[in-house]
Amino acid sequence: MALIKVDAEPAEVGFDPGRLARIDRHFRRYVDDGLLAGWTVAVSRRGRVAHLSHHGLRDLDAGLPVSDDTIWRIYSMTKPITSVAAMMLYEQGALELTDPVARFIPSFADARVYNAGPALNPSTVPVTEPVRVWHLLTHTSGLTYGFHHAHPVDEMYRLRGFEYSVPPGVDLAGACDLLADIPLLFQPGTEWNYGVSTDVLGRVVEVASGQPFETFLAEQVLGPLGMDETAWSVAEDDLDRLATLYMRGSDGRLVANGLGEDATRPPLLHAGGAGLVSTAGDYHRFTQMLLRGGELDGVRLLGPRTVAFMTRNHLPGGADLEQIGRPIFAESAFRGVGFGLGFSTVVDVAAGKVLTSPGEYAWGGMASTAFYVDPVEEVTAMFFTQFLPSSTYPIRSRLRALVAQAVVS
Template sequence: MRGMTGDAGLHGAGGMDRSLAVEIATLGSTAGRVAAVAVLKVEAEPGEVGFDPDRLTRIDAHFQRYVDDGRLAGWSIAVARRGRVAHLSHYGRRDLEAGLPVESDTLWRIYSMTKPITSVAALMLYEQGALELTDPVSRYIPSFADLRVYEAGSALKPATVPAIEPVRVWHLLTHTAGLTYGFHHAHPVDEMYRARGFEFGAPRGMDLATACDAWAALPLLFQPGTEWNYSVATDVLGRVVEVASRQSLDVFLAERILGPLGMTETAFSVPPEDLDRLAALYSPNPTGGLIRNKALAEAITRPPSILSGGGGLVSTLADYHRFTQMLAGGGELDGERLLGPRTLRYATQNHLPGNADLDVFGRPIFAESAFAGVGFGLGFSVVVDPLAGKVLTSPGEFAWGGLASTSFYVDPVEDVTAVFMTQLMPSSTYRIRPQLRALVAQALVD
């Protein structure tokens, strides 16, 4: 990571110079070296890529109100079409108490937006023959053999039955493994996760391998492949990546994904010299305004014991924009190909049985996506019916978001990508994501 300076206040497309999205920038004096870093700038006038510039200003006007009335501390937005940034803006504060503005190099906890990156890692290994989608997870994590499935009873005295089908790699990618999260508070198995220290994190000193063994010792919510439940599945997938690649997850991501894409600001922790760029984490105050969440916020400031492929990364707007451009480009960006286009097309189809949406196949719990009209692919939500979801977007749009209200989406029909960064948890507090989609789509006029 590096130190940069940026302008305070609101910056829109009209105030930025066109430039390449990646430049060579000098790292801070303590590092004393040069590295390629993502520097995001506007690359096209809105009209050149089919946007009405006046209509694009509605994006900033809308989300500016979120800050002005105290619902958000600050935000950053990047919208691109046909691979060119047409709208880029920042507004508000990255730290309310310190009075620090959101800037172009602000660091954001992306939480579950880590999941698509880990999923791409697994798909890369699939492409090279290191794993198959139908492989039992027990091939890589032996404790996942002979799993039990919850049938009845309380968290203290559950009745279980044997799993009929082994948990397979594709179950992890699609959240159909039967795993869960402790923070759901919706099922006795969720309570069992919490009792063992798994709610927002894991017991102190536990690494990824031992966490996977602990999850395997708990009952599944359902028979693998029969339902959808948002869960630690992508964390387990991260361990599969480690075993299949013979590398730790942080090394694999750095060498195979983050480095090649120039995402040098994306990591599992923030070093001391970059803490001033890290946005503060907030939650709504029931009496109005925001409450600073210090307990969860500090986790990213030190190297983690668990490399969470499901929620452990911090990133910048520029870095994650690079990731979305790789996805929009069919697996390739600036001459670096991570995935073949056919693999990516396959992964971004709805893999839920019978082309069902989450409203039918999923459990009614918190997740980083709407349920109606939305299915799930290999690591991404996938829109199967925009009419059912009542959101202005395209069939085949794929996306995901994070616990602190960050989000991204790729619309392959319109060739549009958007990334939204902020730090408000939980992400279900406001309907920021569908609003962003509508505001971007209404500005398309070609």
């Protein structure tokens, strides 16, 4: 078990301990005011953990506190892990970023783009270029999520059974064939839209590697990194460690959300975009591998040039998400933030109005989890809780400011 532990005094790695303590003072109020059940926050610099704290409960009914070994649903924080897997195959020559997705999923050869009309009778046009692997990595594929409720294509997803889950009895290959039959939201490569792109990328990994996606991830990414507690579901013996997923009830109090039950049983479909549960210790190892340029404890998953390439802005024309992104929910700010191969990346700190560094890369999850890596200051920070939806509180921006203001040397 990869438990995370403090191994540096704040001053040793350039933090002011008094300023670092502001993190806990701020986020404790979320629990004390009944906004969150509990949380974990961890901050490291130069590869050493300088701050680790927990507050509140992982299960309100059982009175169980958040602890080092609490298991969290990380939802979209699965996406960077899947993206690393895809880029490992790129490094091995198993795929090109410019490859049409149809090379791996033939049903995408017939993709069409929404033009006009209602969800039940849409007008479509041919794609001007095929959906490519880099479109999946950057969310410029034209794929979407059914839960956006922003466009007729989103409704088409819901009509086919794709909202917060997938149609019953459908595996990853079958889901991708069904998705390929739904019109794209826009021409590939022309806009950014948060959607099932990384789920489809998981199928690409599956075909390119010749292994089931979940096997490749376990054997080539999670296992080598020592992320032994990161999995597609929680074993029965460990269910008491799984934090309850909460939302706000009609009376304003926290109530359990039924979506949380999905983590208690093995899935038929292993979703590259949202499937994993993890611990703070495990995900910390993933962030340290990234910070160190693809290597951790003698295990190298990626070359440093590949990590640098993944975490630069790949949006067309160097645009930020404000300029090219659809105005929908996502686990990132839009202004001053671009998107790389699996991560948001800061391109203009002043435009974003959040205290951080140029080149900071990050992502978060639907249950209000978040992480970021600041390669300039060599800082990583993670926040874990279980609350829907993640857009409710400004956790991500506050975390960045509270950590950055504590760096004094």
